[in-house]
Amino acid sequence: MAVFTTVTLDDLAQWSAQFPLGRALAIKGISTGIENSNFFIAMESGEYVLTVFEKLSFEQLPFYLNLMRHLAQRDVLVPLPIANRDGSILNALHGKPASIVTKLQGECQLGPEPVHCREVGAMLAKMHLAARDFPQHQPNLRGLNWWKETAPAVLPYLPQEGQQLLQSELRYQEEFAAGTTYQTLPNGPIHADLFRNNVMFDGERLTGFFDFYFAGWDTWLFDVAVTVNDWCIDLDSGALDHARVRAMLDAYHAVRPFTNEEQSAWQAMLRAGALRFWLSRLYDFYKPREAEILTPHDPTHFERILRLRISEPAPALA
Ligand SMILES: Nc1ncnc2c1ncn2[C@@H]1O[C@H](COP(=O)(O)OP(=O)(O)OP(=O)(O)O)[C@@H](O)[C@H]1O
Numbered sequence: 001m002a003v004f005t006t007v008t009l010d011d012l013a014q015w016s017a018q019f020p021l022g023r024a025l026a027i028k029g030i031s032t033g034i035e036n037s038n039f040f041i042a043m044e045s046g047e048y049v050l051t052v053f054e055k056l057s058f059e060q061l062p063f064y065l066n067l068m069r070h071l072a073q074r075d076v077l078v079p080l081p082i083a084n085r086d087g088s089i090l091n092a093l094h095g096k097p098a099s100i101v102t103k104l105q106g107e108c109q110l111g112p113e114p115v116h117c118r119e120v121g122a123m124l125a126k127m128h129l130a131a132r133d134f135p136q137h138q139p140n141l142r143g144l145n146w147w148k149e150t151a152p153a154v155l156p157y158l159p160q161e162g163q164q165l166l167q168s169e170l171r172y173q174e175e176f177a178a179g180t181t182y183q184t185l186p187n188g189p190i191h192a193d194l195f196r197n198n199v200m201f202d203g204e205r206l207t208g209f210f211d212f213y214f215a216g217w218d219t220w221l222f223d224v225a226v227t228v229n230d231w232c233i234d235l236d237s238g239a240l241d242h243a244r245v246r247a248m249l250d251a252y253h254a255v256r257p258f259t260n261e262e263q264s265a266w267q268a269m270l271r272a273g274a275l276r277f278w279l280s281r282l283y284d285f286y287k288p289r290e291a292e293i294l295t296p297h298d299p300t301h302f303e304r305i306l307r308l309r310i311s312e313p314a315p316a317l318a
């Protein structure tokens with residue numbers, strides 16, 4: 001149960017009086033999710049999600065919440081943070097940062113078909129374009145620098161062939177990032193964690209992207225790679241499903257055409273997307289934070305994906 005901070009209906013009634021949402025009618029903890037305490041709340045004006053942030057601070061959160069507001073105001077389907085009467089979208093609840101956002105309808109699509117991938121691809125391109133004029137700048141905190149810092153901490157736990165793969169892929173990515181192709185790739189704020197469990201669908205209709213707490217500035221193509229590596233694969237083997245890949249890439253390209261340089265970088269980015277999650281999963285597996293209660297995700301899933309992305313030619317982007 002991912003409710004680390006208890007919020008009663010009385011607590012909510014008092015705290016939510018600062019928002020123009022009417023009276024608080026009900027509150028229910030959300031059991032999935034591992035980072036924050038999330039609640040569905042019913043207010044007189046409708047249903048919302050209340051998040052009490054357990055790790056991110058008052059200083060860190062404005063980047064993510066302002067980005068969500070920026071996107072929502074440009075018709076990208078994301079939860080809209082609700083401002084209180086002073087205009088603040090981040091307010092203390094039980095001493096922790098908390099916010100109310102609009103509730104997305106529907107549920108996650110954990111067995112996506114091409115039709116779902118098409119929706120995700122089109123909305124991802126729309127999101128990249130809409131974020132171009134977002135004024136706050138924060139790098140992707142799980143980018144190359146983090147990979148370089150993290151690899152030495154997990155290397156000792158890997159068998160020799162795993163160590164070799166990790167070291168050689170890191171070298172490859174460092175060289176690639178220093179090269180001229182990489183410098184030409186369009187970039188801006190990206191979601192950076194757009195997995196199946198971070199998108200809501202009502203049937204075949206996409207209702208929103210959520211969980212923006214790994215967002216940061218990086219290449220748009222890296223975001224596409226992370227998304228393809230989760231949405232368009234067979235989860236057992238890690239192999240790309242070509243119908244889903246085509247649906248996602250074609251839909252993205254129709255909104256924001258890929259460049260020739262992006263085509264040259266595509267295989268490297270698919271590899272980068274796999275390396276990023278292999279590393280974070282290794283780190284969470286071998287270096288769990290104190291009092292961590294979660295069951296870590298399987299790191300070998302992304303090792304398998306990385307090996308496949310290295311050995312197979314990348315599909316055409318467009
Ligand atoms: N705006 C929203 N509208 C509808 N449901 C939401 C919304 N935000 C979160 N949820 C629901 O709450 C669940 C947990 O949210 P989320 O995935 O953001 O959890 P977390 O603990 O913050 O992060 P993590 O996914 O990293 O564990 C989601 O799976 C989803 O069902």
Ligand SMILES: N[C@@H](CCO)C(=O)O
Binds near residue numbers: 214280281
């Ligand atoms: N999407 C991540 C988890 C948290 O963001 C993973 O599957 O490893």
